[in-house]
Amino acid sequence: MTNPRDVDATRLATRSLAQGDPTGWFEQLYAAAQAGSAIVPWDADEPNPLLVDWAERHEPAGVGGQALVVGSGLGRDAEHVVRLGFRTTAFDISETAIRTTRERFPNSPVDYVVADLLDPPSEWTAAFDLVVESITVQSMPLSVRADAIARVAGMVAAGGELLVISGIRVEGEHVDGPPWPLTRAEIESFAVGGLRAIRIEQVSLPTRPDAYRWRAVFRKDLTPMS
Numbered sequence: 001m002t003n004p005r006d007v008d009a010t011r012l013a014t015r016s017l018a019q020g021d022p023t024g025w026f027e028q029l030y031a032a033a034q035a036g037s038a039i040v041p042w043d044a045d046e047p048n049p050l051l052v053d054w055a056e057r058h059e060p061a062g063v064g065g066q067a068l069v070v071g072s073g074l075g076r077d078a079e080h081v082v083r084l085g086f087r088t089t090a091f092d093i094s095e096t097a098i099r100t101t102r103e104r105f106p107n108s109p110v111d112y113v114v115a116d117l118l119d120p121p122s123e124w125t126a127a128f129d130l131v132v133e134s135i136t137v138q139s140m141p142l143s144v145r146a147d148a149i150a151r152v153a154g155m156v157a158a159g160g161e162l163l164v165i166s167g168i169r170v171e172g173e174h175v176d177g178p179p180w181p182l183t184r185a186e187i188e189s190f191a192v193g194g195l196r197a198i199r200i201e202q203v204s205l206p207t208r209p210d211a212y213r214w215r216a217v218f219r220k221d222l223t224p225m226s
């Protein structure tokens, strides 16, 4: 029997990046996990507690409208967002992740689709009242960071909100990712195209009080400021 640790995410990522393919390893990892020979490190039973906590404390604007979950992985956050009352689309670059998620949640009202953040459908531009980006941008190398951030920001509708959750990197710190956590300047750079930062905070995880993450909320004005 194959040990689930035989295929590890770091090894797949290193090989994929060396071949100039920054995202190909995700599909390989999900496929290996489906075959029982790998573990998806971010697979969890519960939605991200920082998303849950944010939604409890702050009624998200646009409930009843459209939400988009970026890099939805195995669906835990998208299933939470749909329960908040949004018509929810969730996308991932990995076909196996999307297929596995549909199998996990066969009756889900979430529209799970395969799509690439770096080349999203044009109809998603400025289309969503809530966009949730949790640890996907940090999973992509720094060479595509600015593009990835601009794409995420570009999908927020006028009057809509963007929630970003990410690991923290000190400015100038070198990391051998993945992941490549975000600096404060990178978090602030989501404020483009009419989005402005409402709150940028470093919060600890309920399960690990010593581990901090960025949680940032941006809003796009109904009438963009000139």
Ligand SMILES: C[S@@+](CC[C@H](N)C(=O)[O-])C[C@H]1O[C@@H](n2cnc3c(N)ncnc32)[C@H](O)[C@@H]1O
Pocket: 023, 026, 027, 042, 043, 048, 070, 071, 072, 073, 074, 077, 091, 092, 093, 094, 097, 115, 116, 117, 118, 134, 135, 136, 139, 140
């Ligand atoms: C670190 S995982 C996080 C998954 C999920 N957001 C979570 O918090 O559990 C990053 C996810 O982003 C997806 N991903 C990476 N690059 C992507 C891209 N260019 N477009 C869409 N999804 C992407 C991966 O397949 C993976 O599921």
